[in-house]
Structure formats: C-alpha cells, structure tokens
Amino acid sequence: MHFFLRFWVKAMRIRRTAIVALVLLFVAGSATVAYALEPSTFQTWFNALYWVLTTMATVGYGDFFAKTAIGKLFSIFLYIFGIGLLSLVIGKIIESVGNVQRQREAGKLRYPGKNHVIVINWSKKAQYAVEEILSYAPAPGIVIIDESDKHPMIDREHVHFVSGDPSWDEVLERAGIREARAAIIFADARIDEPALVDGKTLLIASSIERIAPQIHTTAEITQEQHVQNFRHVKVNEFVLSHDAISRLAVRSALQQGNSEIFSQLLSRKHGDDVYEVPVSAEWRTYRDAFEDLLRQGATLISDRGDLGINRKLDAPIPKDARLYVVTDEATYRALAATSLRA
Numbered sequence: 001m002h003f004f005l006r007f008w009v010k011a012m013r014i015r016r017t018a019i020v021a022l023v024l025l026f027v028a029g030s031a032t033v034a035y036a037l038e039p040s041t042f043q044t045w046f047n048a049l050y051w052v053l054t055t056m057a058t059v060g061y062g063d064f065f066a067k068t069a070i071g072k073l074f075s076i077f078l079y080i081f082g083i084g085l086l087s088l089v090i091g092k093i094i095e096s097v098g099n100v101q102r103q104r105e106a107g108k109l110r111y112p113g114k115n116h117v118i119v120i121n122w123s124k125k126a127q128y129a130v131e132e133i134l135s136y137a138p139a140p141g142i143v144i145i146d147e148s149d150k151h152p153m154i155d156r157e158h159v160h161f162v163s164g165d166p167s168w169d170e171v172l173e174r175a176g177i178r179e180a181r182a183a184i185i186f187a188d189a190r191i192d193e194p195a196l197v198d199g200k201t202l203l204i205a206s207s208i209e210r211i212a213p214q215i216h217t218t219a220e221i222t223q224e225q226h227v228q229n230f231r232h233v234k235v236n237e238f239v240l241s242h243d244a245i246s247r248l249a250v251r252s253a254l255q256q257g258n259s260e261i262f263s264q265l266l267s268r269k270h271g272d273d274v275y276e277v278p279v280s281a282e283w284r285t286y287r288d289a290f291e292d293l294l295r296q297g298a299t300l301i302s303d304r305g306d307l308g309i310n311r312k313l314d315a316p317i318p319k320d321a322r323l324y325v326v327t328d329e330a331t332y333r334a335l336a337a338t339s340l341r342a
Contacts, residue, residue, distance in 0.1 A: 023089055027052055030078060038071045056082040105151045107163025114179040116141035120166045120204060121186040122152050125220075129184060130159060143175045167203045172211055182216040183208055187241055194222040202226070206233045274301070275332040277325050279317060287313035289323060296335060298327035 031049035035042050042048040042064060051064040055078045066072045103109050117133055117140050119126050130142055130153065143160045144152060151161040164171035166185075177183070185204050191197045198221055205219050219230055222241045230238050277298070283289040286309045290300045302324045303309050303317075317323075325332075 019089060019092055023085055026082070026085055030082065034074060037074060038066060038068055041067055041071070052078065052082070056086045058083060105154055106149055107151060107161040110174045111143050111160045111162065111176040113141045113176065115181045116143055116176060118143045118145060118175050118177065118180050118183040120145045120183065121188045122146040122148060123186055123189045126186045134158065140181065145171060145175050167207045169207065169211060172207060177208060177212045177215070180212065180215050182218070185217070185219040187220045187222050197222050198226045202229055202233065205230060205235050209233050272326050272328050274324055274326055277323050277335050279321055279323055283317055285314050285316055289317060293325055297331040298325040298335060300325050
C-alpha cells in the first residue's frame with residue numbers, strides 16, 4: 001500500500017505533456033497486448049483498443065471480455081493501473097482548470113480580446129463606470145488594472161482583471177493596451193496627497209500615450225492647476241474630480257429639477273441619452289440636419305463640443321463635423337440603420 005501511495009504522489013508531479021504521452025503509450029501498448037493474448041476474442045486491434053478504453057473508463061459494456069486466464073490477469077492489471085492512470089489525467093485536467101481560475105482571480109492572465117475599455121485604479125467610481133459600460137448593448141470587453149491581488153468583479157463574465165502597477169509596460173501589455181479602444185484613469189483613492197495622486201495619474205497617462213498613442217485616454221484630475229501637464233502628454237480628455245458633482249449640486253439648488261436632466265444624460269440606464277449620428281449627404285446646413293432629425297424623433301444639440309449650433313442653423317455643415325443628438329436607443333438604432341442603407 002505504501003508503494004502505491006508513493007507511486008501516485010510522484011505521478012502527480014509529472015508534467016502534463018509527459019502524462020499525455022504516457023497515457024497514449026499505455027493505451028496503445030495495452031491494446032496490442034490484449035490483441036496478442038486473445039486474437040480470437042477481439043478479432044481486430046481496434047476492437048482491443050475499444051475494450052481497453054471502456055475498461056479504463058469503468059464503462060464495461062460487456063460486448064468484449066477476456067476469456068482466458070492470462071487475459072483475465074491482464075484485465076486485473078488494467079483495473080489497477082489503467083483506471084488509476086485515467087484518474088491521474090482527470091485530476092490534472094481539474095488542476096489545470098482550477099489553476100486558470102486562480103490566475104484569473106489573481107489578475108495574472110493576459111487579456112486576449114480587442115476593442116475593449118481599460119479601467120485603471122479600482123474604486124467605487126470605477127465600479128460605477130464599469131456598470132455603466134456594461135449597460136451598453138452590445139457591451140465592449142472591460143479590463144480592470146489595479147495594484148490589488150484579487151479580482152474585484154470576479155462574477156462578471158465580460159470583466160477581466162490585471163494585477164500590477166498600471167504605469168509598467170508589462171502590466172499594460174497584459175491588459176492589451178495596443179488593441180484597446182479607450183482607457184479611463186481614475187484618481188488613486190488610496191493616496192492622500194492630491195499632488196501625488198495627480199502625479200501617479202500623469203505617469204500612467206504618459207505610459208499609455210507612449211505605448212499606444214492611438215487610443216482615447218480619459219483621466220480624472222484632482223487639482224485644476226495640473227491640467228496643463230495632462231495636455232502636454234496629449235491626454236484626450238480629463239475630468240476634474242468632484243467638479244461635476246459640485247456644479248450639479250449648485251444647479252439643483254438654484255434651478256430646481258434640472259439635475260434630473262443631467263442624471264439622464266450621464267447614464268444609459270434611465271431616459272434618453274446622447275448619441276453621435278453620421279452626417280447625411282443630403283444635409284447642407286445645420287437646419288437641414290436639425291429638421292430631418294427632429295422628424296425622426298431626435299434633437300440635434302451639438303457639433304463636437306459646440307452647443308451653439310442651434311443659433312446658426314443656416315451655417316453650412318463642415319466636412320469634419322461630428323453631430324450629437326438626444327434621443328432614445330430605439331430611435332438611434334433606426335438612424336444608424338438608415339445611414340448604413342444610404
């Protein structure tokens with residue numbers, strides 16, 4: 001008994017490739033021996049192989065069985081070693097699956113997808129951002145980068161986690177930074193000094209811009225005087241921490257009720273939303289676009305960041321225009337479908 005225990009303990013330490021080769025060799029050799037011992041019973045080597053596999057799997061259909069004494073002794077050998085060897089293979093498979101799950105939870109796996117959104121520095125704000133991204137249909141893949149060692153949203157299928165310093169090239173590469181569509185850098189809530197918080201955010205942003213300058217980068221900034229530094233590293237957009245909340249609170253106090261409007265526009269989960277619509281070849285002026293979109297159930301509000309286009313409706317639409325409307329998702333999909341047909 002002690003011999004068998006030592007044997008299986010050593011066998012569990014064998015590498016997976018060696019175990020696969022050993023199993024294949026054992027099965028092929030056993031089929032050859034069985035056919036050589038009882039050729040009249042099995043008739044072909046393939047039938048012997050079939051019998052060996054059903055015996056090792058403990059299925060035992062009974063359509064083939066050893067009839068001679070030596071054949072039965074060989075069957076006993078298969079019971080002892082064959083079934084044990086198959087159990088070893090199954091154990092290795094389960095171990096591999098468990099190891100992958102542990103690596104996923106610890107953030108050690110490389111993200112294999114493309115066109116995903118990278119969320120950097122985990123916090124409550126980052127969690128809300130992930131939930132908002134997942135509300136899109138279809139939702140893009142999401143990769144969270146944080147210095148913690150445990151997946152913060154392990155139960156969400158489309159959320160991948162990478163553990164490590166987000167300013168390191170190796171960590172960003174594991175997150176698939178070159179294939180991402182956007183990166184959102186949140187201020188690290190674990191740092192107390194605002195200048196150090198922005199310093200870390202700036203370091204991360206510069207690493208991203210150096211490795212993958214083509215992706216859209218948004219950064220949260222805690223101090224307004226640092227904005228110029230972020231513009232220098234060509235961050236696409238930045239959000240002043242708590243700035244939007246403070247402004248929304250003032251508007252709610254002085255212009256009661258308009259906070260509901262902004263709350264809708266900030267989330268796809270409630271009411272209408274802001275969408276970019278393609279520019280139709282039939283539109284010559286903003287008025288053409290405004291009236292056509294209004295007939296279809298959408299309200300034109302801006303060209304890029306220009307919210308004053310409704311005061312210059314007769315102005316021609318520039319070639320590089322990017323028009324945004326407020327509407328519901330169904331209307332937006334209808335507009336997009338019409339554009340594709342055109």
